[in-house]
Amino acid sequence: MNVAGLDIGSLTTKVVVIEDDTIASSGVIPSGEEAESTAREALAQVSMRAHIDSNGDLYIVSTGIGGKSISFAQQQKSITTCLARGISRLFPTARLLIDMGAESITIVKLNERGRVSDWLGHDKCAAGTGIFLQQMAKLMQMPLEEMAKISLNAKSPAEISSTCAVFAESEVISHVHRDPPTPREDIVAGIYSSLVSRVMALAKRVGIEKDVAVSGGVALNIGLLTTLEKELGFKILVPEQPQLVAALGAAIIAGENIDR
């Protein structure tokens, strides 16, 4: 039997289908208003690519913010468990995972078996999340990719508040309208520094231990990863498709369940 993992996020829905212990297909589509129908659509698209019948014999584990609402999934698992499984498959030496999603940051500490030994989430404020970065990109009037690129040329990152998304927005506006205005690359680097300082505060509370890996859509941002590595003082492990880690973990758990 083939297995699939579904990660229903607030912005995107991710699917990974595993066949014979290898990833047969995967995909990311924007989350719709109804988690169930988006999940069905995502699963159908991904299954078609892998030439698998999505209505057929498929064991599914769902996770993420909307994971519980997927009635056709055989099991629901928490995002922390799925992240741990997914990242351990990709990087067995990872002992700390920093997951940066659209609306939350989760730090997962892993034991030598790749299981969760502790975790800490930041879910009270949008500061430091993917949505925060999107807002900042809108404010800076440039796409996220360009932001990432120009941040690498920053000379003196601007000071941006890390405690509140709304305050951060006002600070960025004030930098833009300063006379002379703060260079754009310094503002962007400041935004990344503020996000990283939030991540670091959480990671320190759990305990930073090598190797450190990242996941989530925000981990696609090269500028941010460079700032994070500078702050950590060492290289971090970055999956090719960081946004798929939880869906991969869910699919792995699905596989374990049918093997039992």
Next chain:
Amino acid sequence: MKATGKNSIESILRACRLIMKMGQGTADMSPSRTMYYKMLIKYFSSLLQAKENGDFIAAHTVFFPAEVIYAMDLVPMHTETTTWMTALFTGECSDILAAGSSLGMASEICTPHRGLAGAFAIGALPRPDVMLWSNMVCDNTAKSGELVMELCDCPGFFIDRPFKDSQYEVNYLVGELQDLVKFLEDKSGRKMNWDKLSVIVARMDKQIELIRQINELRKSVPTPFRATGFLELLSVDYLFPGQPEAIEYLETLLAELSEMVKKGEGAVSRERFRVMSLFIPPMYLIAFLEKISQEYGAVSVIEPFFTFWGEGRLDPAHPLESVAKKSYMIPEMRMYRPMDDLALDAIVDCAQQYKVDGAIFYADVGCRHSCATIKLFKDSLNRIDIPMLTLDCDVVDPTITSEEEFREKLERFFELLEER
């Protein structure tokens, strides 16, 4: 401020009567639980009728030695417990919290204290004849009394209880208690009944022994005591120190739990996770916590700050000294004493003795003192490979965290325990 508040005492009484009525004849309403609610009804009825009966109300903060109040036949009013019971039984206390804010109390001040000040300000609690308070356990407690005195225009007495616990400090505290007796005699016109105090101390000693015996039974696998049952033990300690009904309740509970252990019965149908509970869960989520405990087979087996009494016995021949010594044996003092290796080792030892799988720290965001200890306890437990979940919450204010948020985090934690 105008006296506009709903009467908190009446709300608590109504809720207790309703719970008893609804539980009548069900397995959930055991004889000990029935007794517990009858005790609450008695306590709060005396308070409600005190003025009518010409009784003298002595309001007091947490850990204030109520034995002295009982020995003088005064009517005690445990202020913080009354506030959190309002939240527990009525599901919300926005009116008294808002009234506390109107007095200028910041949202960072712990809600039982903000709430109690608000409750007095709007007349939701009866005006006490005296306000008694101490520096046990925190700066909020130490300051609360002065505010209540001002709001209720009543005299008050503050006990300065030393931080450390050598004989020198105990002697000092005995001196403070002697002054308290003089103060109460002067204000109430009643004399201290020293024989009665000795009897109360003897009963309090028995009460502590009974809780120790109950704890022994809770070590059994499966554990027989309900997940949130410890809140009943806590209320009995707070409201009925050395009272005959407390002994009767604890003896009945002990017999019930012994019977369950003999039969191999547990508090939950399938015990999967044995949990150590640290600090106070949100009162408005107690029913939910009981439900999720059954759902996941997760049950609190020990609460070092509530049910795990420090070593020592009380001596009725030296009642005031015993009352002073008791203040250092109170379970909560594990958190509010010098946080040395001894204190931390006791928690680790406790976790091992009770075969704990994981710990849950209910981090009351308004309690700076308890939140400052989170990392110390977490690190100590992690050293023996016991994970600890920290849940940000507020003991009475439902706007800080929701049931959904609690469920999500608890489910993740139970998954973590299962994976191990």
